[in-house]
Amino acid sequence: KNQVEQSPQSLIILEGKNCTLQCNYTVSPFSNLRWYKQDTGRGPVSLTIMTFSENTKSNGRYTATLDADTKQSSLHITASQLSDSASYICVVIFMMNTGFQKLVFGTGTRLLVSP
Amino acid sequence: GAVVSQHPSWVICKSGTSVKIECRSLDFQATTMFWYRQFPKQSLMLMATSNEGSKATYEQGVEKDKFLINHASLTLSTLTVTSAHPEDSSFYICSASTTNTEAFFGQGTRLTVV
Numbered sequence: 001k002n003q004v005e006q007s008p009q010s011l012i013i014l015e016g017k018n019c020t021l022q023c024n025y026t027v028s029p030f031s032n033l034r035w036y037k038q039d040t041g042r043g044p045v046s047l048t049i050m051t052f053s054e055n056t057k058s059n060g061r062y063t064a065t066l067d068a069d070t071k072q073s074s075l076h077i078t079a080s081q082l083s084d085s086a087s088y089i090c091v092v093i094f095m096m097n098t099g100f101q102k103l104v105f106g107t108g109t110r111l112l113v114s115p
Numbered sequence: 116g117a118v119v120s121q122h123p124s125w126v127i128c129k130s131g132t133s134v135k136i137e138c139r140s141l142d143f144q145a146t147t148m149f150w151y152r153q154f155p156k157q158s159l160m161l162m163a164t165s166n167e168g169s170k171a172t173y174e175q176g177v178e179k180d181k182f183l184i185n186h187a188s189l190t191l192s193t194l195t196v197t198s199a200h201p202e203d204s205s206f207y208i209c210s211a212s213t214t215n216t217e218a219f220f221g222q223g224t225r226l227t228v229v
Contacts, residue, residue: 034217034218036220041206041223041225042222042223043119043121043208043210043220043221043222043223044159044208044210044220045220046217046219049217089158089159091218093218101147101212101218102164103149103161103210103218105158105159105160105161106158107157107158108158110156
């Protein structure tokens with residue numbers, strides 16, 4: 001069964017600190033993995049996209065890693081800001097035999113950055 | 116980045132009425148559009164996948180006669196919640212993509228049925 005699990009479920013950190021969010025998946029065949037940030041009451045916004053051959057990708061203070069062998073990914077946030085408070089969702093994409101893609105969503109990690 | 120516009124951003128309707136939500140890709144042609152529902156503090160739940168020009172594929176447990184999806188063009192998909200009831204109140208989000216590319220999400224629509 002295609003699943004994406006994220007941990008922790010929620011996290012509180014002090015402003016300026018770093019944190020790492022985890023994502024484990026069982027999706028196959030794997031196409032790519034994406035991290036999204038979702039503010040409350042808004043649609044998700046893409047942070048990073050990683051294909052099978054990519055191990056790490058950065059977007060400003062966000063750095064994602066991918067280990068396709070162990071089917072694990074992480075999102076590291078550096079020097080957190082209050083505006084980083086949001087839900088972070090790991091999404092794994094696989095290609096169906098129709099040629100269209102299907103997205104499998106993780107349950108998300110709710111991050112609260114405290115002043 | 117690509118823009119997906121979803122309208123309206125919020126709507127309140129009476130029980131028994133129908134509500135239409137639009138999802139438009141503004142600067143690219145979307146071969147596939149996805150419709151999601153999200154309950155508070157939960158992740159997005161895929162309702163259906165819509166490919167332009169063909170019937171939508173609904174996820175198990177989603178009533179296709181209640182949630183009507185139309186994807187008539189490469190830039191527009193609509194979700195109509197028919198005979199809405201209070202339990203249909205939720206946050207509905209669309210996303211659009213071309214084959215093998217990133218999925219871009221709309222801003223979401225908060226539906227409240229009273």
